[in-house]
Amino acid sequence: MVQRKVSATMANYLQKYSHCSKNDAIMITTFITTNMITMLQLHLTGVTDSSRKNTREWIVCLTIEGLQGLGFEIPKNNWHSPTPFSPAKKG
Structure with missing residues (x-):
């Protein structure tokens, strides 16, 4: 399955370049890929x-925000997607 291959590749990269354990990296990347695929299907x-x-902006924004919430430092200059959410105007 493509999702497993993508998750495994991402997990290896995350484990190599961060202080994640193998299990943590697998959990994080599986969550990310599952959400990306679901949003693309929608x-x-x-x-x-x-x-x-x-749709791409939502995927990028939610992924970056989620990783930052887990303590990963991702400088803003590495991604340029603003939050795509635009609340309805009250009027």
Whole structure:
């Protein structure tokens, strides 16, 4: 399965370049890839009317924010996606 291969590759990279244990790296990358695939499926099946660009921005934003929440330092200059969420205007 593609998801397992992507998760395994990402986990190896994460383990090599951070202080994650193998188990932590597998859990983190499996979570990320599962969410990315789910969001892409929502877009491709028309469940959401988000554009391809907006779907990508959501994936990048939520992944980066999640990793930062776990204590990973990811400088803002390494990604340029603003939060795609735009709350409805009250009026």
